[in-house]
Amino acid sequence: MTYATYIRASTDDQTDAHQRESINEWLREHDVDPATVDRYADLGQSGASDDREQFNQLLEAIDSGDYTHVVCWEISRLSRKGATLQRFFDTCEDTGTTVVITDGAVEKVTPDGQGRFVADIIGMVYQQERRTLIRRIEAGQSRAQREGKWLGQVPAGFTRDGDGYLQPIIDPDHDAGETGYLELRDALERIDDGESYRSVAAGLPITRQSLSNIYRDDERRRWYLEAASDDDAVHDALESVRT
Template identity: 50%
Template sequence: MTTKQYSAYIRKSTEEQSDEHQRADLRDWFKNNGIDISEVEFYAEQASGASEERDEFTSLIENVEDGNVKNIVIWEVSRIARKGFLAQRFFDACEDAGVTIHVTNGSVRRIEPDGTGRLVADIIASVAAEERRNLIRRTKSGQKRAREAGKWVGNPPTGFTVTDGYLQPNLNPDYDNGETGYFDVTEALDSVESGQSYNEAADQTPNITRQTLSKIDKDENRRAWYIDGTAEDERVQDALEQASP
């Protein structure tokens, strides 16, 4: 690989997020510094900042370690990682290879190979990691409170919907929107019990796959939701009582 004077790393956490604000800041930075953007190697991806399994991030570090990068431009330090050891791995690789990190947004704007700016960058990375830990704690606490209140957390099971946080059987499914009705699943399981294959039963049931039907049928507790109208989970049992004749 030809050595690039400038490389840029862009990361967004989810598919729904946009990275255009990062790209715009980077374009402005390159323009203001008289750098032709066509000469810049971009590494962009959608991934969690806590994940080690980031192809572009890994590729960038490998190119740094191979001496193929001279300068890296990022939008802010948190784009690199939201786990301390990942940020340190990146900073150490750049320091060892003599790479300067430029930051377009944040308290530190340059992290030099001689360590200038590294202390502040380390603090920012630590704060980002702590923010992530706090978010996880708040999320888990909120989920626990929701479960204790009888509310459903996460996607509803096949044949159910969630209204105002509470699970209920889907008795009026919107097939055009990809929904499956509660009694659709019941009928599909009855068909399997009568000798139909999972493929045949799934083909006759709106918006359900063979794999999903098979998984429900082979899970004794979950199968009982649809066949017997009973569940060990109180939230599901409360919902099933709405479907009882």
């Protein structure tokens, strides 16, 4: 018999120790020599993504008939997408590969179909949970936009306050790499007067390229030179510096 193991951790700092411990314990209990086991791991990878190098390599190896057993900690480590789980289990069934789950509602999914029904239900639950999460995120973003909160990357010279609203930085912390709103206004005025991007950027914690990008963007340039914007969130934030 030939064995492979698979581990997935969804964030770079999420430990995979508990997964390895559970899998290694199963291998010891079934007298499997660890030296003969091929190990696959995707760290910092979401279970909602199919673009996982090690997972796809494992799937190709299974499809080639390389393994009789694949051991993982929990079904969600394989995927949180129902279609991907079905494809994985279909491939294992076609090649006579048993999937062992060391910590879950089902202990194994065998080529003859044992455990497959429960595994498919779990996959559908994951899929529904993912859809619900996406809907909640989208609803939260829509609500934040309606309330005038700033979403996405904070532009230079601004910060996002504790309530999520955009605010101009009046007293910048240069040690922390902040650039003040008024500093940028002065910098763009100097460029308007004919100074070069390089000379103006030399006195600011901002690159020449970033300064150039702001100046060449008509809408963003208005934020600083006119304290005006067609974006309601930016327009409201500039109330404190509007003269």
